[in-house]
Amino acid sequence: MFDVIALKLVRKFQGLSDRITDICFSEDGKWLISSSMDGALRIWDVSLARQIDAIHVDVSITALSLSPNMDVLATTHVDQNGVYLWVNQAMFSGGPLVGSYGSGKDVVKVKLPSVS
Incomplete structure (x- = not known):
């Protein structure tokens, strides 16, 4: 993340291994969500760059x-018709989000549902 006023790098997000296809910020600016060509979707804490x-x-x-309430994430995919909706489990689990932070290396593999 680059500060265009101060002209300096202020945050560096590491762990991406392929070309970024899209990014978005949460409504409150605390999260940055990125997707890449390798199929990875990562959610980052902006203040911690983690x-x-x-x-x-x-x-x-x-x-x-990401929806303004941060409860639903919508994604589109290569060669797929339609929009996939993902629920923010941390929001509905009732537990604290801080304790569930990933280590930076934890990646859950998910298969997209098939539709016929």
Whole structure:
């Protein structure tokens, strides 16, 4: 993350292994969500420049958008018709989010549901 006023690098997010396809910020600016060509979706804590969570899907993500309430994430994928909706489990689990932060290396593999 680059500060265009001060002209300096202020945050560096590490762990990405392929070209980024999309990024978005949460409504409150605390999270940065990124997707990449390798199918990885990562959620970052902006103030700590640290990964909160990560999933890997079997089809590359082309676009993503987080709802203003931060309860639903929408993604689109290569060669897939439709929009996939992901629920923010941390919001509905009742537990503290801080204790569930990923180590930066934890990536959950998820298969997209098939539709016929």
